[in-house]
Amino acid sequence: MQQPDSPVLRDIVLVGGGHSHVGVLKRFAMRPEPGVRLTLICRDTHTPYSGMLPGYVAGHYTYDQVHIDLRRLAQYAGARFFSDEALGIDHDARTVLCRSRPPVPFDQLSINIGSTPRVDAVRGAGEHAVPVKPIHQFNDRWQALIERLTHHHPRHHPGRTRVAVVGGGAGGVELLLAMQTRLRGELARQGRDPDELVFALYTRGSQILPTHNARVREHFQRTLTERRVELHTATEVVAVEAGRLQSASGDWHNADEIVWVTNAGGAAWLRETRLVLDDDGFIQVGDTLQSLSDPGIFAAGDIASQVNHSREKAGVFAVRQGRPLADNLRAAITGRPLRPYRPQRRWLALISTGDQSAVASRGDLYLAGDWVWRWKDWIDRRFMARFTTQLNDLLPMPAHQGKTAKPSRVALDEEESAQAISAIAMRCGGCGAKVGASVLSRALSTLEPFPREEILVGLHAPDDAAVVRVPPGKDMVHTVDFFRAFIDDPYVFGKVAANHALGDIFAMGAEAQTATAVATVPQGLEAKVEDTVYQMMRGALEVLNEAGCSLVGGHTGEGQELALGFAVNGLIDAGGDSALTDSILTKGGLRPGQALILTKPIGTGTLFAAHARLGAKGRWIDAALTHMCQSNRQGAACLREHGATACTDLTGFGLLGHLVEMTRPSGVDAELDLAALPLLDGAEETVAAGILSSLQPANVRLRRAIHDQAAWVDHPRYPLLFDPQTAGGLLASVPAERAAACLSALHALGYGQAAIIGQVHASGEALEPIRLTDGSR
Structure with missing residues (x-):
């Protein structure tokens, strides 16, 4: 676990592993901000680069070639990686609420979670269609779709399988052509007729790719025709059932597989926050990418809606927002003025046709051919190299590690300044190195150890030691383990440390009775030390409580590295005088x-x-x-x-x-x-x-x-x-x-x-x- 060169004074929390946040991590890696700790909360460790996803679907790239390893990137950046899903924000406590871990405190928060498919707006779509977004979940769906289409029989016409793609924008057309290329190839490799697959595209608009120029639309219209794709324009899908979909005219269309690539909206949990959202549920932000309702919360990528610069959802904007987002997060945390970001009015779109050919579209520009694919491939690979192969050539840790710590630019109030001075000064040894009583009591106050009737004096008593009764007919089993943190998530580290310590008890055939903790925590502001202790002990207590083991006390001191250990007592049926029982x-x-x-x-x-x-x-x-x-x-x-x-x-x-x-x-x-x-x-x-x-x-x-x-x-x-x-x-x-x-x-x-x-x-x-x-x- 990497330790900061200076005490932690402020926390920047990044929710989501989108393109903007990978840019933030890279910029903070290259130029760390002393006293500032980054934490990335994301449910997926590998995030796909949207520009290469169609190529992956078509079979031109491997999984690792199109995915950014967020845990590894965070490690390089000196950031903590919390593998979890954000579900809410406590604005008063300034914490992010997560699905399976304690709340995570923040001083500045940024949200880059992409968009969520609005399948709930169409009856049956959530149950019977495969949504492409969020794209971090698409790989499992895609692999399952390949399995079904290449090994299962169609519902309607023997020997023919109908695949319907709903959505006529660039994303829907590009994905359909990529799927068609891959799936026809899979059938050919099996010795089957690729024409077993019939593809159909449905869009409620009167034309496909409505935001692109006429020549681009004509090119893709011609491509779809040549590849015998059924095109249904002005056909709004209003209902989906198993094996078919219904248009607004009331007609039913058979489809063995339905892929959903229509417009998406913001995550449902955002509606329960105080953030101002637009009609589609996206976070409204100003020119500095700050929320209109909470300047301490930023948003970027598809989840953000810049009120002064309305643009369609495109990966190019998320990528380009990385730098201004990083700069403004840094400015906000150090009390400096923020700078506005104005997205370009026109941008280059490189849209592939599935078969290693592509089209370039920008305003009235139209270019097409295999060379455009090679150009796109070069651009995409160069982008990915910044977060993949280039990391392979770096030192085991960021270049700033080991250098003399620079003074922090973080603005502190008088009390925080005194704590910071104390944290970086020569620290006392002995009992002077203990974590303060008030910090410790606050961190442990909400923890509830497993109740055992043998505990006479336990964790929350003010006494100097625990008092535990040994039940009649039982022998005691004792063990102790202690080690420093090897991961940057104190909650998960607490779980692992408790499991490690309990292992000896279970291996002996005993039940765990009580545990006493010993921990060291890096210095910092009291609030930061308190949260680290709480997160670590919360994780450990969950494991101890599940094992029926009561935490009865412990000792917490300051140190250079986070570390945790337990002395665990267990119970086993007593044997005869000085004899081992058969249950051991x-x-x-x-x-x-x-x-x-x-x-x-x-x-x-x-x-x-x-x-x-x-x-x-x-x-x-x-x-x-x-x-x-x-x-x-x-x-x-x-x-x-x-x-x-x-x-x-x-x-x-x-x-x-x-x-x-x-x-x-x-x-x-x-x-x-x-x-x-x-x-x-x-x-x-x-x-x-x-x-x-x-x-x-x-x-x-x-x-x-x-x-x-x-x-x-x-x-x-x-x-x-x-x-x-x-x-x-x-x-x-x-x-x-x-x-x-x-x-x-x-x-x-x-x-x-x-x-x-x-x-x-x-x-x-x-x-x-x-x-x-x-x-x-």
Whole structure:
């Protein structure tokens, strides 16, 4: 997790990953503003570039060629990336309300979420049509559409499938031609007749592409005719049902698939805010891109409507608003005058025809041909390179990192100035480094720990320590874990840290009872420190409460980096005098003939090492965090139910290290099938690139435990045996005859990549206890 060079004084929050916001991130990356923290809230990690989306649909580009990796771009910019969806604004509290996380405070807010299809305006369209916008969701819909059209039978005419596109603007025409190119090609590759597909275009206007000149319209009219597209002008669609649509004249038109590319509007949640909206639900902004009703909130791209400069919705405006938006956000946060942005009256539109040919349109200008496509391709690739391939050549972190911190230009009041001076001054050690009592009490005041009757004195009591009763017939299980943040989202980090700490308790077969937290938080204004503590502990508490574990206290101090750990107490049925009960799962319980089961995929060490170096794709990190936030509680119970006799959770020592810890006290050998290892997406790629965790060299020293180790060093999965895990899965041994049932049960519980990865054998003559195989060979 990158730490700012100076204390955080102000927060700029960006809602949405549209073209304007990627420009803002890039400009702040190249010229950071000391004391200002950027946070991007977006539900999707990869955002498509609209200019290349038709080429992707037509099959000319790959997914990664047309998508900007927002998590990676935010990492480069030193911004926090919160993977979530904004659902509202609390104007009084100055926070953004999100779907699945605590509210996010802001000092300046910018909204760039694009438009939303108005399918609710036409009966049945929401249920039976595929909307193209918002385009961040279109890929899943498009892939499903390809699957249906190339593998399913049509409803109406055997051997013919009708595809209807509703919307006669440039977007609808361009998308139809791209879809036609791709789908006909797919059928031809299957040895089928491409003429099985019949395309129809519906528009309520009297002509297609109404905002373009006559020669451009004639070109596309001719192209549609040549490609045998049925064109229905002056045909307003008023209703949609399964397999057909109805026009305003009352006629019904058959259609096996319906794609919706009509005008869109603003997101519904904006209507519940105080923002002034136009008739279509877009945020009305002035020349400085500030909301007419709240100057602390900006908007850009399709979601914004500049009242003094009415323009159609086009990606070119969103791209060009990036620079003035960044400049005005910077000016607003530092108390300087804002500058007006006046969009151009005319702009160049390059519209593709699906087959690597395109048309240039600007005012009365009309140009067409394959060379226009090559021109468009060059422009689009150059734009994308600024956010993709050029990042590959950069240092692991922004160039400003490590330089002497510049003084902040943020305007502060008297009290804030005193706090800022204190935050950057030489800080005290010892108890002087504790977070202030008022800050801590405010941050924790709304947190409600899981109630347990054994808690006599808990979190919200003013006493110096917690008092907890040990229930009769129970033994205590104790563990402690602590590490610094490796991601920039304190809420998600709190979840992972709590899951990591609870793993030891569940692996032993115990239930979690209480937890005591220890945290360090970077210095800053009290409000910023308070929110960081709250976000982190809110995430942790959700995990603890779900596990039935009560947070009873802790200690929070200041430090250079965000860090969190827990001392967790658990309960297990008591055994006899100084004896272990049978319900305790220890590492020494492996038995010959048992199967080894791993409940989660491995690879967190290499992936987050790559993330810190801008070498991991955002979707890889998303998937890894999903697994890290998954509790081991149900998995542990499932393993016990299926006769597990030994168990451990995978953490810093990696798979091999933890397995060696199990074989030694058990007096057995073990065999691992490298082909069977469940891996996180991207782990093999980052390992192959030589990106390894800093703990990897220490773990590799255990290679001497591998029989015939030299024969396996070149195997692509070999390095992952030593990869340290954070909040990893459970490694357990179960009777071989029950392994398949156990695995099925784990899958049903949500451990979708749980796998049988090896076997336990009686100790052999070889000194090395671990043998490797590759079942795929």
